[in-house]
Amino acid sequence: MRKIYLGLFTMAFFTFSCQAQKDIISGPADKNATVETKNLLKNLKKLTSKGIMFGHQDDLLYGVGWQNEDGQSDVRKVCGDYPAVYGWELGHLELGDSYSLDSVPFDAIRQHIKEVYARGGVNTISWHFNNPLTGGTAWDNSSAEVVKSILPGGSKHDLFKTWMDRFTNFITSLKDEKGVVIPIIFRPLHEHTGSWFWWGQNQCSTTDFITLWHFMVDYLRDVKNIHNLLYCYSASDGFNTVAEYSERYPGNNYIDMVGFDCYQNNIRQKSSLRTTLNQKLSIVAGMAGENNKIAALTEVGFEAIPDTIWWTDFLWKSMGNTGISYVLCWRNAWNRTNHYFVPYPGQVSEKDFVDFYNLPETLFQKDITGEALYH
Ligand code: BMA
Numbered sequence: 001m002r003k004i005y006l007g008l009f010t011m012a013f014f015t016f017s018c019q020a021q022k023d024i025i026s027g028p029a030d031k032n033a034t035v036e037t038k039n040l041l042k043n044l045k046k047l048t049s050k051g052i053m054f055g056h057q058d059d060l061l062y063g064v065g066w067q068n069e070d071g072q073s074d075v076r077k078v079c080g081d082y083p084a085v086y087g088w089e090l091g092h093l094e095l096g097d098s099y100s101l102d103s104v105p106f107d108a109i110r111q112h113i114k115e116v117y118a119r120g121g122v123n124t125i126s127w128h129f130n131n132p133l134t135g136g137t138a139w140d141n142s143s144a145e146v147v148k149s150i151l152p153g154g155s156k157h158d159l160f161k162t163w164m165d166r167f168t169n170f171i172t173s174l175k176d177e178k179g180v181v182i183p184i185i186f187r188p189l190h191e192h193t194g195s196w197f198w199w200g201q202n203q204c205s206t207t208d209f210i211t212l213w214h215f216m217v218d219y220l221r222d223v224k225n226i227h228n229l230l231y232c233y234s235a236s237d238g239f240n241t242v243a244e245y246s247e248r249y250p251g252n253n254y255i256d257m258v259g260f261d262c263y264q265n266n267i268r269q270k271s272s273l274r275t276t277l278n279q280k281l282s283i284v285a286g287m288a289g290e291n292n293k294i295a296a297l298t299e300v301g302f303e304a305i306p307d308t309i310w311w312t313d314f315l316w317k318s319m320g321n322t323g324i325s326y327v328l329c330w331r332n333a334w335n336r337t338n339h340y341f342v343p344y345p346g347q348v349s350e351k352d353f354v355d356f357y358n359l360p361e362t363l364f365q366k367d368i369t370g371e372a373l374y375h
Contacts, residue, residue: 023252024292029231030221036374037183037228040122041256043373044294044325051361052319053122053368055085055328056342057299060112061104062334064344068108074332074344075364079357082365085326086116087299091128091138093170094163101128101137103335106170113174117182120369124185124232124298124328129163131198132156138197147204147212164216168224183374187232187298188216191261192248194236206248213250230256234298237262237280242287245280257325258288261299267307270314277318285322297327301341305349311356320361 027033028041047053056075059082061067063074075083088109091101099105113123128138133146133156150160174182192209195202199209220226233255239245249255260280264273281297288295297319302310319327332340343350356362 022291025252026292028256029217029252029254030227030229032221032227033230034181034183034227036180037230039374040183041230041294043371043375044122047363047368047371047373048294048323048325050371051363051367052324053084053326053363054357055087055122055124055326056083057087057328057331058089058102058104059083059086059332059342060115061108063332064334064340064347067334074340074342077345078343078347078350079354079364081357082119082121084363084365084368085122085124085328086112087124087126087328087331088113089126089128090167090170092130093127093166094129094132096166102331102333110170110173113182113184114176117174117176117374119365120371120373121365122185122326122368122373123182124187126187126190127167128197132160132163133198136198141196141198141200141203143198144203146198147208151208151211151215161219164219164224168220168226171220171226171228174228181228183228183230185232185257186229187234187259189213190234190298191236193238193244193260209248210250213248213254217250217254232257232259232296232298234258234296235260237277239280239283242283245283246287252291252293255291255293257294257296258284258291259296259298259324260284262297263300263330264302264310264314270307274314274318278322281319281322281324285324289323294325295323296325299328299330301330304338304340305343305347308348309352310349311352312359313352316356316359316362320359 027038059073059075066072073082089100089102093106116123130137131140131146133143133149134140148154149156151157176182189199191197192199193201217231231254233249235245237260262277285295307314330341332342343353357364
């Protein structure tokens with residue numbers, strides 16, 4: 001009997017200490033998140049049993065051959081429905097500019113975020129902010145001192161706080177007509193496992209990266225009282241194990257979603273990439289499940305989509321069985337030749353995109369309208 005008690009006690013202790021170590025939480029990382037933000041997280045989790053939401057960067061702002069036309073969307077032109085998820089990019093907001101690094105007025109982004117929220121879609125934000133130490137772009141990876149310089153005590157800390165304040169002003173301006181602040185999936189410091197941005201793997205230590213993440217969340221959440229953000233940890237695809245993927249994970253109290261970005265670069269790569277993408281998504285979805293988080297393919301694409309069956313034969317086959325929440329394809333630039341990642345009418349993968357749209361488990365706006373994600 002004593003042995004049984006001892007065994008039970010050990011098991012209970014073990015379970016407890018594992019949980020304590022992982023600090024599994026049920027709601028958002030922000031305990032004071034608004035009701036709508038809490039509901040969004042809860043409903044996103046629920047929705048993973050139904051399918052994978054389709055997302056597109058800058059979908060309503062411009063597309064191939066057009067720019068700034070009300071109600072327009074390349075996704076809608078091709079399949080008759082809007083995406084379920086929209087990515088928006090805030091690079092240069094930190095400078096106080098009124099146009100983003102992609103020449104988009106921030107006012108237009110704000111307007112579209114409101115429009116998406118009003119019809120029950122999901123908004124996510126990335127931020128290619130400039131290099132605060134050198135004054136270069138986000139891609140200026142010339143110095144390994146940048147992250148340190150913006151941490152408390154660093155020479156650029158005050159400057160960085162002014163950037164966070166500008167971000168705060170933008171985020172608090174995202175309100176519906178009743179004054180409800182709109183929930184946003186915030187995906188800062190993305191692709192940090194690569195070394196092409198100033199916050200990348202070779203540009204800062206693990207400790208400094210995590211300290212920066214903590215500073216940003218603490219500042220927004222506890223100092224600025226921002227409570228409409230879900231925080232997304234989004235690596236690049238250069239990892240092979242969960243340990244590599246999680247090396248700079250800021251902890252369960254600082255993260256709501258986990259994902260990574262992955263691009264196909266040539267036709268020959270297709271079958272090997274399909275296999276590895278599926279494996280990596282399974283790793284991340286498994287890690288999300290264990291930590292009570294949601295997983296996503298936060299950026300994906302094959303520039304100019306030269307593969308006529310890319311959607312059903314590559315994308316769906318790589319992710320269909322992984323239980324992720326959403327997939328986001330990158331933008332269809334109007335001012336950069338062949339820089340597009342979803343089809344437009346007449347594009348070679350158009351028909352296959354419609355087949356992808358018609359799969360019961362791909363979710364677009366019409367599939368999620370009834371889900372009332374914010375309620
Ligand atoms: C990149 C490209 C760039 C763009 C940047 C930020 O992948 O699309 O043209 O400036 O994203 O949106």
